[in-house]
Amino acid sequence: MDCRIIKSPGENTLAILNRRKGSKEELGTPDAVGLVQGKLIEMICATDVAEKAVGVTIEDIRGSCPQNMILLAIFGDTASVTAAIEEIKRREKNGQW
Numbered sequence: 001m002d003c004r005i006i007k008s009p010g011e012n013t014l015a016i017l018n019r020r021k022g023s024k025e026e027l028g029t030p031d032a033v034g035l036v037q038g039k040l041i042e043m044i045c046a047t048d049v050a051e052k053a054v055g056v057t058i059e060d061i062r063g064s065c066p067q068n069m070i071l072l073a074i075f076g077d078t079a080s081v082t083a084a085i086e087e088i089k090r091r092e093k094n095g096q097w
Contacts, residue, residue, distance in 0.1 A: 001039075001088075003035065003089060004035045005033070005034050005082060007032045017033065021073060022062060027057060030076055031077045032081040034056075034084060036074065036085070036088060037069050042092070049084075049087055049091050049097075055080055056074050056076035056080050058072055059073050060072060
């Protein structure tokens with residue numbers, strides 16, 4: 001699983017994510033975006049962990065990957081996105097899915 005955090009995402013970054021996200025709902029301008037990529041089973045577990053850990057909005061990001069990797073975008077304030085990513089990493093490291 002691969003994780004990244006974008007603090008103060010730029011206008012074009014948000015435009016790309018808005019075009020590719022699963023829902024059509026506009027999210028406005030979040031303080032931060034966490035990106036998590038991995039296998040489908042990992043991404044479902046990561047979504048559950050992030051939602052339970054802090055108040056963030058999570059969207060699946062559509063793409064075409066021959067290895068069937070899935071990308072999630074976690075939108076919210078910087079502290080919440082950081083906490084969500086840290087909890088996902090902790091759970092993965094400890095095998096606590």
